[in-house]
Amino acid sequence: MKKLIRNGTIITASEYCRADLLIEDGKIACIGTNIGDEADVKIDAQDKLIFPGGIDAHVHMNVPCSDGSVSAGYDTETMAAAIGGTTTILDYVLQEYGKSMQESIDGASALAVNQAAVDYGFHVIVTNPDAQTIAEIEDLIPSGITSFKLFMANDLALDDQQLLKFMEELARLGGLACVHAENGAIIAYLQNKHRQKKQLEPYYHFQSRPLSSENEAINRAITLAKTADCAMLVAHVSNLEGVKIITGARASTPIYIESCPHYLVLDDEEYGQGEFTTAKYVISPPLRSKEEKEKLWVGIKNKAIDIISSDHNGFNYATHKQLGKEDYTRIPNGGPGIEQRFTLMYHALTERGIDLSRFVDLIATKPAKIFGLFPQKGTIAPGSDADLVIFDPELEWTITAKEQQQASDYTPYEGLRMKGGVAKVLLRGEVIVDAGKYVGKPGDGKFIARQTLRSQNGKV
Structure with a gap:
């Protein structure tokens, strides 16, 4: 069945154009002004913008908690992604203790294949970097799983020797290291000080993770990546100094920068001292000061920051966050954000007068390039998947948990006013969101095997 989208303004990472789109067999067949009327379905996009479907390269599905519960998963959160304008997600799959990376991926895949409303791929969070785990990389990369999460802090932290050994194997095979950069020793020291003083409210989460913790770890991660000659993405960078450290090291090693909407629109005032409700904002790294938030926008404007991901965790405040009521x-x-990322960043960038091609690059094109999805995903071009967002720039609405598809009982962005919103979403040519409502079905999403940077000649 052929579909024709008429009268819209197409926006890619490189250009704007007023044109029609012909879709055939799930692909973009033609872009032009005199395509004809032979389509079976015609969609009028008059006064609308047409973007490539968003790619959220950092989400967490079905995350286990200390009480045995898990966060929300593919069944609800991928519908939320679709409603918000995201058509592809990359899920960080935790290597379960006592299991291989492949076994953990198989578990996630068994859920996603029947539940995912959008296309998906996987990273692996490495928890046991022994010889057997490292040997698995050689099989996983050809299967399309080309990126691996390495923690430098929290319960999943690897030491420097483990990080270096894993990076060396990734470098040999062309994989990408995705690093959570915080100094675990600094954090543990400050947490112990707070515990001794009975300072156990959520406010002290922010106090225990200073900028120095993040930026020291960024420096060390760069040193390790250079030693191993390993391509690396530094996840969820929260401050401009960290951005500058990375950009200064890019000449010799491919290093990419991810940040998140919460660091660009929220700040540390959310950690009101003494109030447990601020547990909603316990994320790592934490929110920074208003001054740091404004500085971070420099990295958006000068194109140092490569991608914006949600770092979505579908926790509930009433259950999951209460596990830390006493400590x-x-x-x-983590917190929810998969549904709001696309429009939140559209609104934030346009308010600051930043070009919409930069928006597309941050939320679709550059993620596709870094993670080996381009040009199948992340752009509007003949031969690419017809993953499209038809967007109404005049729609005004307010973010509220009561009206979100995400399963969480809260949103960190409660009450923020938006201008611009999703009208329709197409996944491989099929309409899955119409008038802001999900109209697809679970299981519409497909696993997408990814290329390595090496297979793309390292070009992003």
């Missing part, structure tokens, strides 16, 4: 160190880290 902030037990509060599950």
Whole structure:
């Protein structure tokens, strides 16, 4: 069945154009002004913008908590992604203790294949970097799983020798290291000081993770990546000094920078001292000051920051966050955001007068390039998947948990006013969101095997 989208303004990472789109067999067949009327379905996009479907390269599904519960998963959260304008997600799958990386991926895949409303791929969070785990990389990369999460802090932290050994094997095979950069020793020291003083409210989560903790770890991660000659993405960078450290090291090693909407629109005032409700903002790294938030926008404007991901964790405040009621160190880290990322960043960038091609690059094109999805995903071009967002720039609405598809009982962005919103979403040519409502079905999403940077000649 052929579909024709008429009268819209197409926006890619490199250009704007007023044109029609012809879709055939799930692909973009033609872009032009006189395509004809032979389509079976016609969609009028008059006064609308047409973006490539968003790619959220950092989400967490079905995250286990200390009480045995898990966060929300593919069944609800991928519908939320679709409603928000995201058509592809990359899920960080935890290597379960006592299991191989492949076994953990198989578990996630068994859920996603029947539940995912959008296309998906996997990273692996490495918890046991022994010889057997490292040997698995050689099989996983050809299967399309080309990126691996390495923690430098929290319960999943690897030491420098483990990090270096894993990076060396990734470098040999062309994989990408995705690093959570915080100094675990600094954090543990400050947490112990707070515990001794009975300072256990969520406010002290912010106090226990200073900028120095993040930036020291960024420096060390760069040193390790250079030693191993390993391509690396530094996840969820929260401050401009960290951005500058990375950009200064890029000449000799491919290093990419991810940040998140919460660091660009929220700040540390959310950690009101003494109030447990601020557990909603326990994320790592934490929110920074208003001054740091404004500085971070420099990295958006000068194109140093490569991608914006949600770092979505579908926790509930009433259940999961209460696990740390007596001690902030037990509060599950993370918060929901998969549904709001696309429009939140559209609104934030346009408010600051930043070009919409930069928006597309941050939320779709550059993630596709870094993670080996381009040009199948992340752009609007003949031959690419017809993953499209038809967007109404005049729609005004307010973010509220009561109206979100995400399963969480809260949103960190409660009450923020938005201008611009999703009208329709197409996944491989099929309409899955119409008038802001999900109209697809679970299981529409497909696993997408990814290329390595090496297979793309390292070009992003």
